[in-house]
Amino acid sequence: MNLKLQHAQIGHAGHPPLLELDSWFLEAGGLHVILGSNGAGKSTLLRSILGIHPLLSGSFALEAGSRHWGPENRANWIKHLAFVPSTPPQQVGLTVREVLELSGDASEAARLNPRLEPWLNFRLSQLSDGQAQQVMVARAMLQSRHWVVLDEPTAFLDVAAQRDMWAMLSRHVEEGGSVLMATHDLRGVQRGLASTTPEVRSKSSIMLLRNRVIQSIPVGASLEELELELERALGG
Amino acid sequence: MSPPEVLRAATGRASSELHEVVMHTVRLPRTLAAAASGMLLAWLGLLMQTWFRNPLAGPGVLGITSGGSLGVALAVLLGWGMPTWLGASLGCLAVLLLIGMGARRFASPVTTLVFGLMISYAVSAAVTVLESSASAESLQTFVFWGMGTFGKATLWQATTLLGLVVVLGSWMRWRSAWLDAWLLGEELAQTMGVSRTQMNREILLLTGLVLGWVTSVCGPLAFLGLAVPHVYKFFHVERSHRDSVMGVAAWGVVLALMADGLVRWTDADGGAHWPLNAVLAMLGAPVVVSVLWKRTHDWS
Numbered sequence: 001m002n003l004k005l006q007h008a009q010i011g012h013a014g015h016p017p018l019l020e021l022d023s024w025f026l027e028a029g030g031l032h033v034i035l036g037s038n039g040a041g042k043s044t045l046l047r048s049i050l051g052i053h054p055l056l057s058g059s060f061a062l063e064a065g066s067r068h069w070g071p072e073n074r075a076n077w078i079k080h081l082a083f084v085p086s087t088p089p090q091q092v093g094l095t096v097r098e099v100l101e102l103s104g105d106a107s108e109a110a111r112l113n114p115r116l117e118p119w120l121n122f123r124l125s126q127l128s129d130g131q132a133q134q135v136m137v138a139r140a141m142l143q144s145r146h147w148v149v150l151d152e153p154t155a156f157l158d159v160a161a162q163r164d165m166w167a168m169l170s171r172h173v174e175e176g177g178s179v180l181m182a183t184h185d186l187r188g189v190q191r192g193l194a195s196t197t198p199e200v201r202s203k204s205s206i207m208l209l210r211n212r213v214i215q216s217i218p219v220g221a222s223l224e225e226l227e228l229e230l231e232r233a234l235g236g
Numbered sequence: 237m238s239p240p241e242v243l244r245a246a247t248g249r250a251s252s253e254l255h256e257v258v259m260h261t262v263r264l265p266r267t268l269a270a271a272a273s274g275m276l277l278a279w280l281g282l283l284m285q286t287w288f289r290n291p292l293a294g295p296g297v298l299g300i301t302s303g304g305s306l307g308v309a310l311a312v313l314l315g316w317g318m319p320t321w322l323g324a325s326l327g328c329l330a331v332l333l334l335i336g337m338g339a340r341r342f343a344s345p346v347t348t349l350v351f352g353l354m355i356s357y358a359v360s361a362a363v364t365v366l367e368s369s370a371s372a373e374s375l376q377t378f379v380f381w382g383m384g385t386f387g388k389a390t391l392w393q394a395t396t397l398l399g400l401v402v403v404l405g406s407w408m409r410w411r412s413a414w415l416d417a418w419l420l421g422e423e424l425a426q427t428m429g430v431s432r433t434q435m436n437r438e439i440l441l442l443t444g445l446v447l448g449w450v451t452s453v454c455g456p457l458a459f460l461g462l463a464v465p466h467v468y469k470f471f472h473v474e475r476s477h478r479d480s481v482m483g484v485a486a487w488g489v490v491l492a493l494m495a496d497g498l499v500r501w502t503d504a505d506g507g508a509h510w511p512l513n514a515v516l517a518m519l520g521a522p523v524v525v526s527v528l529w530k531r532t533h534d535w536s
Binding site: 047050081082083085089092094095098099123 | 475
């Protein structure tokens, strides 16, 4: 289930495009991280991919083998792309179970992340931000076995909660899923990637979003090499 | 009438013709109208609180009911050749559209509430202007309508209210997954399959229609919509819309019948008549205050 954008201009109508992607291809599997400063267009890119923000021009599609389809078919699209916003919903009286069951089987989520089990009958509003964010990631994993798209998911989380989130995301990749995450937190990403297995890392990439283009850097197995690559890219 | 007599009259075995008439033209329509309006307003309150993701939303707070009043004022006071139910429905719908537009523009639900409150004031001002230039007779009709009562409903009107109960109740259950997802946030809900335009359209249409009809039959009823979901939440654990629809309806019936019982009791007493809206405010205001009291630390 690869994700492909062609001649896509991303931005807001009536303004110059934030991003111009002639041909952007994301291979299924692996953790793909978009790094960029605030206002670079990360969120708009994600929202465009999710189909809740219109492209200025161009198109994008999911492909698997010879089959491919676009976001027009909403029912199909949302089975392949699920979203985790940066802040977990506030003051939601629904229980964790009720939230999870909007997208699938709550016991399946508890299998993916056993920590969720004791929270099932708690209200989402009774959990800490870190716990609630884990619930939201689990919900997204129930909605889509393919892509899970996260926008600054760790912005409000402490280090321990960030570690739990990365554990869930690499679990998702190990089970055959793909992750697309936007963040400005380079250190967090390095720490997170270091916590995953070499196998997950070998399929992952970091994309620098600057000056309206995306530059992709494969993570590979060696984190030292990645650091050098990033320094070179950021320096140049 | 004593309870056994009520039962006999209700089942068509009244001991006297008077009892039968009282039952079918007074008691039955009044009770049905109260129960149906209680359910409808309770659901609309729940719906508004979900739609705006704000525990203090409700048809009355957002000025939607005032819109209905303006519609009725135009129909009754200005004598526009328009039935009151149409005036009320159009009035509710107009305000609802305004609020819907505001809600899209304002990021914060609190701003939307303030916007609704301002609309409410502006609309009430327009109603006051109409009142001051109305004839004494039509003014009296309008003022009494404004106090609210279940007692003016005919059997036919009560039956149509029950019809709306079926419509709105089925819709709430049918759309419960959308409403639940909406609570998680507008963007997230859309990535979960909620069509925002479709849902907004359905909510606007249903709320305008239902509130317009209830308002034209029973008057602009205060507090029921806002308060009932909180009474429900105080006593029940379930929050998903599918599981709470019946409970919220039940509490709507209980509170509406309690309020009407109190009104009838003051009537029978021969003393001062307590208008329905006064009774509803007396029952509802403490509920809302207790919500504020509990939530002062976290509502925004």
